[in-house]
Amino acid sequence: MAALAPPVAAIRVAVRRALTGLPSGGPVLVACSGGADSLALAAATVFVAPRLGRAAAFVTVDHGLQDGSAERAEAVANWARGAGFPSATVVRVEVAGRPGGPEAAAREARYEALTEAARQQNAVAVLTGHTRDDQAETVLLALARGAGPRGLAGMPARRDLAGVPLLRPLLEIGRAQTRAACAALGLSPWQDPHNTDPSYARSRVRADLLPALVRALGPGVVDNLARTARLVAADNAALDELAATALAAARCPGGGLSVPGLVGLVPAVRGRVLHSWARELGAAAGALSHRHVTALDALITDWRGQGPTDLPGGVRVLRRADRLTPVEPT
Template sequence: MSGPPPAVAAVRVAVRADLARVAAGAPGGLVLVACSGGADSLALAAATAFEARAAGLRAGAVTVDHGLQAGSAAVAAEAAAACRGLGLDPVVVTRVAVGRAGGPEGAARDARYAALDAQARALGAVAVLLAHTLDDQAETVLLGLARGSGARSLAGMPAERGLLRRPLLGVARATVRAACADEGLTAWEDPANADRHLARARVRHDVLPLLEQALGPGVAAALARTARSLRDDADALDALAAAADVFTDDPGGGSSAAVADLLAPPAALRRRLLRRAALAAGAPAGALTAAHVDALDALLLRWRGQGAVHLPGGAEARRSCGRLVLTRTPDQGTATDS
């Protein structure tokens, strides 16, 4: 008897390996597929439905309706129906309100992840599977490079973080979409994927094809390999920074550290300490860039009596009495970047 088409097999193999790791830590647990109704997430849903039972796991799905396009509720309902047709249970549709902080892409992502986390906890899920592919990872690396956000941003998306898992990061988008077609599934195409007003769409349709044309095939795979390597390095440096953290909580909120203590570690660790402190003070990770960390570093290395450094999310930092002090000012709203 012949096996499944090659694309279907490739997606199933990737999902099988990931579910085996989930099952090792939580046998019999519930895994949820985040399914938008797009080709990538439908292919992931189909593979998860096929592989979960053999892994000793239960499999369901969550569809997030962002409400950003006319007819979004109908699209969400169709995605949920497709998941039920694949045998996933439970299947939940949740509507979110998308804010404006972090731009349209960032705000939608934040709302989606918050909804997935809430549903996972409500249902007692042990994992949430996301359908990001190798090509998505390459796009993320290029976007991080353009922002100048440092090694952590160039490390791309993690394969695992908390409940979130990305089993398809090593599988090309073309393979995943071929699997969706081979499974006979009808996919929805998000209009945002073709909207060149959005940075990711420009990278997908303009930048990566140009790089492939100029440098030859395999650019996306090379960027994904770079991300894996940089993630290992960044994880190691972040662990060292956490162990060497010299910031202490201050009464009334915020934190501070002696300038002399911050100047002692190598630059790679010092900058991570500054970033950790900025995040702890309320700066959103997606809005905190290398330029912000540079401004904090200048308070240590190029001190000329300058005023406070304003950070995203209403946080600010200033040098006072030989200490670097970070505070959050909730009434300020979104501060002007330095």
């Protein structure tokens, strides 16, 4: 009996860990584009899930952004059926006309499709093939944007997707391992031309910036960037817990916040309190920036009788005496 290739074994172990502890019921739903990362994930899941007494389902999203995308999506779904997935679905989405750049628009459409597929199949989790290299790229992009700790925390291994856990089992697995696993299993991944298109920021990071850092600092830089994301995420969780407690203590009747209850907080906690409160008031997360939170903070720490602070979504906040109060826009 031939020995199992180490990359295949490593990916199966990662998938087993991710699936352990999930509730029983519906299937785990693997999102697969046909690239090496998600193909290796799909192959591991269809092997591991039945051995844990779980059903596995498969979905591929056709973004319609390239010639032949529909045929390619059907080919990936056909592979999945032949590989042992009892259910393999193709979901087509419309990317054009969505707000934001093409990367953001495609991502939004993709997650909407995964949400709907999970709902239709009563999935207990959705699995995606993001790797350690993807995490390193995400941290570098966050640094370039001047993002705070939330951005530097990168992609979580688990987050909520419309009530269904979205799992990223391969965040500890390198891209080279997924390619080696595909080779060992005789799989032929699709090479997405968007991954090398220099018009996309992530493609430039992948093709130019990250390799330059590896040459300058050594191959450990990828793991170090991913480790940074894990460490920052842990700190974020602790600060968010402190902020939730502080927000509850600072609430006033009528929806306002007590200034004396906020002024003594350390800036990292107070900023999270104000960010969370602004979200509650209706400020959209994607538009709520550091500048808005700083303006709210000035109503507490640099009070000079200034007028209301305007937040995204038409939200306005005014300080009245020792209270921050939402007001109707004029």
